Amino acid sequence: MKNFFYLLFSAVFTLMLIACGNQNGLPEMSFSEDSLESIQERQSNFYQPEQRADSTLFVITDHDYSHFLFRKDDKGQLRRTFVLGVYTDLLHPRYFDTWDTRHNRIPDKELFDELTRDFNLIYTRFTYINPEQGVNRPAYYDSLGNDKAFVMGAGHLPWWLRTNYSTGESGVLSCEDQLSLHERVDRPAFRRQLEEISRFAGESPLIINLVDEPERGGYGDSWSFSGDMLRLMYKEASPFGLVSLGLGPVGFANGNGQGNKLLWSLDNYDGGCFEEGERPDDATILRRTNRNTAEVLDGMMNHYAGSYDLLYLNSYALQISNPAATGATVSGMLHHPTVNRQKPVYPWISTENFRYDPDEKGFSTIRRQVFSALANEAGGILFYPDVRVDRGNRPGEYDERLWQFTLELAEELNEWRDVLETGEVIGMENGNQNGVEWIRYKNEDYDVLFLANHRNQTIRLESIHDEKQTEQLRHPIQISARKSGIWYRPVGESDFRFFE
DSSP states (O other), X not given: OOOOOOOXXXXXXXXXXXXXXXXXXXXXBOOOTTHHHHHHHHHTTSOOOOOOTTOXXXXXXXXXXXXXXXXXXXXXXXXXXXXEEEEOTTSOGGGEEEOOSSSOOEEOHHHHHHHHHHOSXXXXXXXXXXXXXXXXXXXXXXXXXXXXXXXXXXXXXXXXHHHHHOOSTTOSOOHHHHHHHHHHSOHHHHHHHXXXXXXXXXXXXXXXXXXXXXXXXXXXXXXXXXXXXXXXXXXXXXXXXXXXXXXOOOBOTTSBBOXXXXXXXXXXXXXXXXXXXXXXXXHHHHHOOSSBHHHHHHHHHHHTTTSXXXXXXXXXXXXXXXXXXXXXXXXXXXXXTXXXXXXXXXXXXXXXXXXXXXXXXXXXXXXXHHHHHHHTTOSEEEEEEEOOOSOSSSOXXXXXXXXXXXXXXXHHHHHTHHHHHHOEEEEEEOTTGGGEEEEEEEOSSEEEEEEEEXXXXXXXXXXXXXSSOEEEEEEEEEEOTTOEEEEEEEXXXXXXXXXX
């Protein structure tokens, strides 16, 4: 197994106010005034993983681009890495050598080769090996290397905890179960689960994703995970690679803050448990809108501080209804005092059929989410495709147009990977000012704008700026309504061109 090396991160936090324009219902991303003191106090007790000498991927601190992952190139030099990730398990079963409804989903080599051509982060299931049933770990999994990695664990680890530590008849982790879980869990047994996942990854780099949406229990009807449990999981998982965490819905489609089990417990019981019979139904919890999106995010970020090396965002309803909220929320996470722009934050972008208009398929909406995130300093993009053919609880017929669109969009971003990995950020406009967001990278070959127009009208961009000056464009850039993409010019030329 090839271990990762994680450079020790410093506990330097600075309270920051992220001003996000509220033209489209975006809240101002301000955070609680007492965050810094309480975070520093908790940070002193957080686990600091040992350095790993044979690492390939790094999270580093005190760097202008700490919000990117880094890797060692062939010469042993550190190079920042732009992440393009994809979730594989909800594609058509015909793409898989092994496929069932629980654990055993192994893509065939043709799909695997296609994925690894376009993506450098493959989010897949840990699969129980059972040769008698024809479930074998494929040899081609070992071809991942350098800046390519598997992400595993998020489905398996909560399921294993629930299976072994639920005390009720329902088989889910109750509030009391979750609050005491870090004291009850058999740590050697938990470590063996991590070892199994690590063995399945083989020689390929591995990122352990602890839980998706811990604020709502991560699995079924379980209560929210405690920060203490996630910090314990982080300590046990760190020797096997970088550790990630996925935070779930932070807002309704209308832009208001969305409730979740964690925030409901913090608001009503100071993080404790309710009396028997007092628990509201999930609909009641989700309807709470007494906090805005930034306050919901602040509560989750503070509670789970110190339990990850990198973060994912998946708040699909909010992002799809207001693509600019994707960048605003990424920025809010990235500049939160618990992260302080020292760790990567990656948004999940849904390309699921059932979430989009069946005629238009949401191509423009998807692109604006992607380019909003980039304009707000996301160091990578993760795609969540789903053709919805493996179960009957979602509407829509089998349709691969969005899957093909996902591959094409990944290919487009890969064309400019070198600029994203070697260029300097010399200017940006975000926070949805005037409905247009952009970030400007420049390397020795190209000057590039990654831009999203969220307005339903054509925009003329007549000037751009860097840290020193504003440049009036000889030929303004015309950006059609709700258009997003890449505008570039070779260094030394005056006019930007649209990349097609």
